Amino acid sequence: MIPAALLLALAAGTALGLWLARRRTSTPPAPAPAPEAAEVETARWQKAKEDLSRAVAAETLCRRIIDTTLDGVAVLDGRYVIEQWNPQAAAIFGWSKDEAIGQPLLKLAVAESARDELHRVISGRARPSDTPLFSRRTEIRGLRKNGQEFPLEIAVTPLLQPEKGVAYSVFLRDITERKRVDRLKNEFVATVSHELRTPLTSIRGSLRLIAGGFTGELPAKTRAMIDIANESCERLVALVNDILDIEKIESGKMSFALLPHDMTALAMKAVEATRAFAQPFGVEIRTEAPAGPCPAVVDADRIIQVITNLVSNAVKFSPKGGAVRVRVGPRGGKVRLAVEDLGAGIPDEFRSRIFQKFAQADASNERRSAPGTGLGLSICKAIVDRLGGTIGFESEAGRGSTFWFEIPGAGAPDAAGPAVLVVDGNPAEAEALASACRRLGFQADVASGAVQARERLAARSYAAMTLDVRLPDADGLAFLREPRPAVPAIVVTAERQATGRFTGAESQVGIVDWLTKPVDHARFEAALRGIAAAVPAEVPEEPADVIRDFLRRSAPAGANR
Amino acid sequence: MSEKTVNRVLYVEDEPNIRAVGLFSLAEVGGFTVEPAESGQDALNKAGGFGPDLILLDVMMPGMDGIATFKALRSRVDTSNVPVIFMTAKVQPHEVQGYKDLGAIAVIAKPFDPVTLPDEVRALWVRQGEAR
Numbered sequence: 001m002i003p004a005a006l007l008l009a010l011a012a013g014t015a016l017g018l019w020l021a022r023r024r025t026s027t028p029p030a031p032a033p034a035p036e037a038a039e040v041e042t043a044r045w046q047k048a049k050e051d052l053s054r055a056v057a058a059e060t061l062c063r064r065i066i067d068t069t070l071d072g073v074a075v076l077d078g079r080y081v082i083e084q085w086n087p088q089a090a091a092i093f094g095w096s097k098d099e100a101i102g103q104p105l106l107k108l109a110v111a112e113s114a115r116d117e118l119h120r121v122i123s124g125r126a127r128p129s130d131t132p133l134f135s136r137r138t139e140i141r142g143l144r145k146n147g148q149e150f151p152l153e154i155a156v157t158p159l160l161q162p163e164k165g166v167a168y169s170v171f172l173r174d175i176t177e178r179k180r181v182d183r184l185k186n187e188f189v190a191t192v193s194h195e196l197r198t199p200l201t202s203i204r205g206s207l208r209l210i211a212g213g214f215t216g217e218l219p220a221k222t223r224a225m226i227d228i229a230n231e232s233c234e235r236l237v238a239l240v241n242d243i244l245d246i247e248k249i250e251s252g253k254m255s256f257a258l259l260p261h262d263m264t265a266l267a268m269k270a271v272e273a274t275r276a277f278a279q280p281f282g283v284e285i286r287t288e289a290p291a292g293p294c295p296a297v298v299d300a301d302r303i304i305q306v307i308t309n310l311v312s313n314a315v316k317f318s319p320k321g322g323a324v325r326v327r328v329g330p331r332g333g334k335v336r337l338a339v340e341d342l343g344a345g346i347p348d349e350f351r352s353r354i355f356q357k358f359a360q361a362d363a364s365n366e367r368r369s370a371p372g373t374g375l376g377l378s379i380c381k382a383i384v385d386r387l388g389g390t391i392g393f394e395s396e397a398g399r400g401s402t403f404w405f406e407i408p409g410a411g412a413p414d415a416a417g418p419a420v421l422v423v424d425g426n427p428a429e430a431e432a433l434a435s436a437c438r439r440l441g442f443q444a445d446v447a448s449g450a451v452q453a454r455e456r457l458a459a460r461s462y463a464a465m466t467l468d469v470r471l472p473d474a475d476g477l478a479f480l481r482e483p484r485p486a487v488p489a490i491v492v493t494a495e496r497q498a499t500g501r502f503t504g505a506e507s508q509v510g511i512v513d514w515l516t517k518p519v520d521h522a523r524f525e526a527a528l529r530g531i532a533a534a535v536p537a538e539v540p541e542e543p544a545d546v547i548r549d550f551l552r553r554s555a556p557a558g559a560n561r
Numbered sequence: 562m563s564e565k566t567v568n569r570v571l572y573v574e575d576e577p578n579i580r581a582v583g584l585f586s587l588a589e590v591g592g593f594t595v596e597p598a599e600s601g602q603d604a605l606n607k608a609g610g611f612g613p614d615l616i617l618l619d620v621m622m623p624g625m626d627g628i629a630t631f632k633a634l635r636s637r638v639d640t641s642n643v644p645v646i647f648m649t650a651k652v653q654p655h656e657v658q659g660y661k662d663l664g665a666i667a668v669i670a671k672p673f674d675p676v677t678l679p680d681e682v683r684a685l686w687v688r689q690g691e692a693r
Contacts, residue, residue, distance in 0.1 A: 194650070197650055197671070197672065198576055198579065199578070200672060201576075201579050201582070201671055201672035201673070202576070202578035202579045202581070202582050204672055205579070205582035205583070205586065205672070205673070205674075205675040206582055208674060208675055208676050209582065209585060209586065209590070209675050209676065212590075212676045214585070214589060214590050214676070237672060248653075254653065255653050255655045257655070
């Protein structure tokens with residue numbers, strides 16, 4: 001918004017300047033213009049004045065917003081050099097505006113340990129499992145003028161400016177206080193849970209000894225009460241353990257012993273461990289697995305904890321005499337495990353918060369017969385997240401539910417170069433462009449229209465896109481103007497006059513080149529490489545590994561320039 | 562199978578109630594001859610005279626903790642070869658490995674189940690006997 005307004009102001013200013021210049025040179029001193037011409041001239045002059053004052057007002061408003069916002073705001077050029085630095089940024093880092101402008105942000109304000117990470121954020125190229133990095137807040141280590149490091153929340157958005165190329169708006173927040181409060185809260189929870197454990201150990205131990213008959217025969221009424229105490233105590237122990245688990249995972253204190261394992265074997269182990277639990281429910285557990293091994297790099301205990309949790313949930317919510325199916329297998333470089341039950345399904349109102357802490361559906365018979373802590377699925381999610389995977393479910397009322405997770409398979413090649421989205425309504429042409437992208441070392445996804453393109457853009461971060469201006473479901477240019485983080489676009493069109501329409505103003509919506517079909521592949525390649533290299537090539541200091549890798553991959557074979 | 566079965570257990574636990582439950586479990590349920598100790602120092606004082614086959618050692622104790630006690634026991638002639646099992650709530654994989662690297666034969670997680678504790682101790686004893 002802000003840069004757009006600035007651009008508008010600049011554009012308006014430039015237009016006015018040009019107009020004035022033309023007016024000065026083209027208007028001879030005599031003779032006086034005809035009355036109508038004078039009126040037209042006055043009206044134009046008036047309009048220009050209004051345009052100018054509107055532009056100035058807009059610029060002033062933007063400036064005031066930037067100067068008074070509680071976030072630190074910086075604008076960087078394509079080399080991450082600071083061009084704008086608001087008072088709050090000065091307050092956070094201790095560098096005044098004059099000191100900051102002209103300095104590279106990474107060197108000035110980012111801890112050395114976090115520079116690579118920020119490179120990734122800015123260049124938008126992270127692991128394929130990451131959610132898109134732009135337009136989301138990332139936590140990194142900031143660096144103050146006095147050398148002190150601190151937790152910094154940063155949001156980077158690329159901007160394409162006419163003639164200036166890539167720039168970035170950066171929002172910065174000092175989150176020291178928030179982190180301190182979070183830590184205190186987590187420490188409190190951990191301490192309370194630990195302190196609860198000590199008395200619980202002896203309560204639970206005593207109750208088990210009494211219930212086990214080791215202290216003598218119990219009268220029937222006493223036994224009934226002891227059983228209740230015993231059962232409730234077990235639940236309390238499980239709850240305390242779960243709270244400690246989730247606190248450890250979330251604070252990064254839980255260590256993961258990551259080793260390659262056969263997921264089928266781990267699934268079988270978890271299923272065997274759950275069979276005794278399933279027996280009183282009269283539920284059978286069936287397994288389906290591929291013949292060969294299904295390797296993944298995981299912490300065996302933690303992944304068994306996840307599978308056991310999903311299977312025991314499925315058992316609890318299955319009808320008596322029902323069956324639970326556990327399927328494991330490879331899926332596109334990942335390993336997928338799915339647990340399917342034939343229970344009542346997940347109520348609609350519960351779906352959105354099913355992975356939240358202490359989330360449980362309304363009391364049902366199933367739940368009363370085997371209460372959980374309400375933390376199981378959130379622990380599963382935390383573990384799967386830590387393993388770089390995803391977890392989810394599908395459910396149909398009255399038909400049952402399938403809970404699944406996918407984790408990266410062992411030996412799965414790390415995806416190649418940056419991703420390009422090919423948006424084209426013609427499947428054959430789309431595929432031709434996609435394979436051209438792949439030949440150049442990019443990954444390529446295809447969208448057949450604007451709707452699909454929006455989905456793809458929301459799901460993944462792209463280094464570039466190709467766009468047919470005539471999409472089956474939308475006007476390509478209107479699609480480009482939709483508000484979203486800018487993705488450099490190469491427009492591909494069958495219109496003959498297309499190249500003539502590329503004036504430079506389009507770069508505001510991210511268009512970097514405009515090609516006619518049939519596409520000249522040399523030019524397409526040059527445009528694609530230009531986009532991909534734009535950011536890393538201009539990084540003046542310590543390019544991150546990802547960028548170095550990229551540069552190496554994108555260099556033409558045999559070329560050593 | 563090891564030649565000798567485990568009978569005499571030195572049980573070190575600072576928390577009185579947990580100690581009482583553990584003692585009951587080991588002696589009454591398991592049939593071991595048990596010497597309870599309430600601190601690391603107490604364990605060092607009693608170990609020589611008692612002559613344990615096995616030492617069950619709590620980790621988190623005020624003053625001399627389980628690790629320090631373990632090292633002290635190892636440095637003494639009369640206890641340097643007695644197998645030690647740590648009992649602790651800290652059972653993350655790297656922590657368990659840390660205890661084993663020190664020389665412990667196993668780690669039993671707290672809260673323990675007093676009904677099955679004796680069987681667990683016997684099983685661990687047999688396993689370390691086979692490993693030797």
